[in-house]
Amino acid sequence: MERIYVQEVVTRDGLQIEDQFLPTAKKIDLINRLADAGVDKIEATSFVSPKAVPNLKDAEDVMLGIDRKQDVTYTTLIPNVKGAERAASCMADEVNLVVSASETHNRKNVSQTVEESFSGFQDIASFLTGTGIKINGSVATSFGCPFEGTIREDRILTLTEQYLELGAHGVTLADTTGMATPKQVYQLCTKMLDRWPDLQLTMHFHNTRGMGLANVMEAIRAGAIRFDSSLGGLGGCPFAPGATGNICTEDLVHMLAFMDYQMNANLDQLISASKQLEAVLGHEVPGQVIKAGKINDLHAV
Numbered sequence: 430m431e432r433i434y435v436q437e438v439v440t441r442d443g444l445q446i447e448d449q450f451l452p453t454a455k456k457i458d459l460i461n462r463l464a465d466a467g468v469d470k471i472e473a474t475s476f477v478s479p480k481a482v483p484n485l486k487d488a489e490d491v492m493l494g495i496d497r498k499q500d501v502t503y504t505t506l507i508p509n510v511k512g513a514e515r516a517a518s519c520m521a522d523e524v525n526l527v528v529s530a531s532e533t534h535n536r537k538n539v540s541q542t543v544e545e546s547f548s549g550f551q552d553i554a555s556f557l558t559g560t561g562i563k564i565n566g567s568v569a570t571s572f573g574c575p576f577e578g579t580i581r582e583d584r585i586l587t588l589t590e591q592y593l594e595l596g597a598h599g600v601t602l603a604d605t606t607g608m609a610t611p612k613q614v615y616q617l618c619t620k621m622l623d624r625w626p627d628l629q630l631t632m633h634f635h636n637t638r639g640m641g642l643a644n645v646m647e648a649i650r651a652g653a654i655r656f657d658s659s660l661g662g663l664g665g666c667p668f669a670p671g672a673t674g675n676i677c678t679e680d681l682v683h684m685l686a687f688m689d690y691q692m693n694a695n696l697d698q699l700i701s702a703s704k705q706l707e708a709v710l711g712h713e714v715p716g717q718v719i720k721a722g723k724i725n726d727l728h729a730v
Contacts, residue, residue, distance in 0.1 A: 443663030492519035531574035566592030573608030599629035607637020618651035661714030
């Protein structure tokens with residue numbers, strides 16, 4: 430079976446829209462626990478304006494407080510050159526840029542046209558030249574927009590090309606609003622990997638309509654091996670009506686582990702971390718495995 434890379438986004442995508450601010454020490458502990466659990470990449474935080482995302486106002490403190498593991502990539506989302514400067518000062522391994530395939534969603538998300546976003550990305554790429562910090566380019570609403578509807582596949586290919594021209598080493602296709610279907614995922618992933626067979630392609634699914642893990646399996650069938658997920662299934666786009674959380678990390682790892690896929694991630698440690706996160710937040714998280722247990726957990730008659 431193919432090696433699958435599990436990339437954790439809970440401390441950015443998951444916590445950014447929580448009603449409460451998770452204390453910095455708790456964020457640091459969570460990131461360290463996730464690294465110990467063997468995830469391959471952690472989107473630790475986002476260097477955006479604290480006014481825009483108050484829950485991530487401690488980005489520098491988090492990045493400088495974590496225990497770095499050599500086999501884990503620590504990435505941060507950034508919107509502009511100022512964000513790149515902050516990421517560089519905190520020795521991020523990678524920065525994640527985000528543009529939406531939908532002009533309407535991009536305007537709601539960052540108050541810019543797609544063209545304006547890429548103009549800013551050029552400045553970021555220039556600043557990062559020589560720093561050793563890698564660039565990952567994300568395409569939000571890759572599989573549909575709640576305002577514009579269907580997104581053409583050639584639109585995604587064009588935006589991917591623009592990211593690669595910037596010098597991005599990887600590209601993420603994000604189902605920001607949970608509109609993807611398994612058939613659609615297979616078709617687009619196949620086209621992407623046929624055109625760029627060596628591309629570090631990441632798939633970022635939300636479980637808004639209950640198809641998240643089905644989409645993972647079709648992406649794997651098409652050749653994708655890197656997946657974003659969020660501990661406990663936290664997350665969701667604040668600019669998309671009805672959006673719910675990302676696919677759940679422990680549910681993803683549970684499914685793939687019992688299908689004999691190879692991963693570094695340790696399922697038991699992830700389940701433990703998810704239960705602790707639920708206790709810290711003080712509310713139930715959407716994940717299923719922490720409720721039902723693993724499929725090989727037996728019970729007394």
